[in-house]
Amino acid sequence: MKKIINDPADILDEMLEGLAFAYEDLVERLPETTVIHRKVDHNDKVALVSGGGSGHEPAHAGFVGKGMLSAAVCGEVFTSPTPDQIFEAIKASDEGHGVFLIIKNYSGDVMNFDMAKDLAEMEDIPVEFVIVDDDVAVEDSTYTAGKRGIAGTVLVHKILGGAAEQGLTLAEVKELADKLIPNIKSIGVALKAATVPEVGKPGFELADDEIEFGVGIHGEPGYRREKIKPSKELAKELIERLKEEFQWKNGDQYAVLVNGMGGTPLMEQFVFMNDVRNLLAEEGLHIDFRKVGDYMTSIDMQGLSLTLVKLEDSRWLDYLNAPVTTISW
């Protein structure tokens, strides 16, 4: 393992210090916590809090700022943050209008965010939440009952962030989130597994000419391995899986995110986006919002995921396009 780190046990602390220093105009690390909080004057609105294990940078701390998250709770690498840390984030974020939690569907996250919600409610902070399970690749997985939450989570941050910034109440944000989640679906392909620093070797092995469809962002197994194919064939496979789920029809409006997993150059992501564009045009879809880059990574995994959002409500597009002040959106 070659990584630019010191003691693997210190990565979370050192990463948070480096991030808070680099972007001290935008965010701060709450003292003696693993919470990154935005530096924005309280503005009398519902606050959004997300988080999870580290290793998915820029998620979630990169999306803390005006118009998106109030705080991100950062666990150790690929490990859920503890309830007390999540509770700290909730307390720091509440502006008297309640806190909305955006949770990726991993058993540890779901349990710990739920416990933090209970702690907050004991202190009379109203809390609602949504569980993101956008990955259509497999049902049930290493750390998940049901479907996993992956890159679509970042679009949930953005859409709900836009809504909260517009002044929606906690109940209205919850209603929007519940409508949104079934309309966000993702699927990915991996070329090479991530190496967790504390482990020191890749989480699984793929042959030099082999890829795996549907791998999770912690290296959870996908649904098929085969030889590497051209980008346009990879795009076709992922789009066909998403089509089965959405059952779209000509003229439907969608948003698209091509998300790099950490070790995939932008060059490849743009080539893939070009193939996605051509295939979705053949399907007759209107693509009203697009984004390409590393948003929800898996340390140094090579691969990418494709997320589509069916824009059922025109306000969702407004929320996607609304300006924000964050490190990484």
Add this chain to the structure above:
Amino acid sequence: MKKIINDPADILDEMLEGLAFAYEDLVERLPETTVIHRKVDHNDKVALVSGGGSGHEPAHAGFVGKGMLSAAVCGEVFTSPTPDQIFEAIKASDEGHGVFLIIKNYSGDVMNFDMAKDLAEMEDIPVEFVIVDDDVAVEDSTYTAGKRGIAGTVLVHKILGGAAEQGLTLAEVKELADKLIPNIKSIGVALKAATVPEVGKPGFELADDEIEFGVGIHGEPGYRREKIKPSKELAKELIERLKEEFQWKNGDQYAVLVNGMGGTPLMEQFVFMNDVRNLLAEEGLHIDFRKVGDYMTSIDMQGLSLTLVKLEDSRWLDYLNAPVTTISW
């Protein structure tokens, strides 16, 4: 080689199509060219044009937009763009106040941008330029006489972009650029070489526990190979080399860029930034501007570079902080 591409010969074209589609609100590809041009109403100012071989994404197209570049000329992978393409970018960008070229110091780029300058002057478009040679690692290199231009180029885009946006004349931008260049210095370290798609294998080999200091962004040789070390020791080596060059003193003001080479996760870049912070604090420097991420990559190279700018003039900091509308700043 496992990459998400189609025919390697089509990468440039497909990448530009994907990029122009993904960010069609911000940029356009000039028809039948490899030029990415910003979609901004002409605003009666000096225009900045940069470019070079592809494989360094998001440089340079990611920095096209209001407040930075008017256009980026994109060559084939690691290959200088041709004079006619650069000339197209100049013609499309000129708003009657002349065009300023930002050129990385590679022999092919210098020659082709110079030829394009001649073509433009024959059509009465005033053109000035600066050659960026921020890499202090080695004198003369595979494709360069003198020092190479690397990640500091992105800060040149930003500072000169801020100046042009303020309405400086072409001569004033030139004067600023000439003052700025000696105050921008970079140096990098590589853990793993990039694989050029047309070549199909890494440009050089490093052992599983080996790193190389001073590698260029096309894999040009550095100045020393040795065993991998902790991040804080890597940071110490790079800072010591920069200190020799700058001869700084207590209280000097600097900007810092930690730049990932394409295959290095943000996690490691933030850990490294934390070490840089601690070491520069020991030196007594004031760090007034900071940035971390992939800005000038080398396809999938693992490694990073450190750039420091001595903020000789307080306006440089204003230009760095000025808002812009680009894909990747």
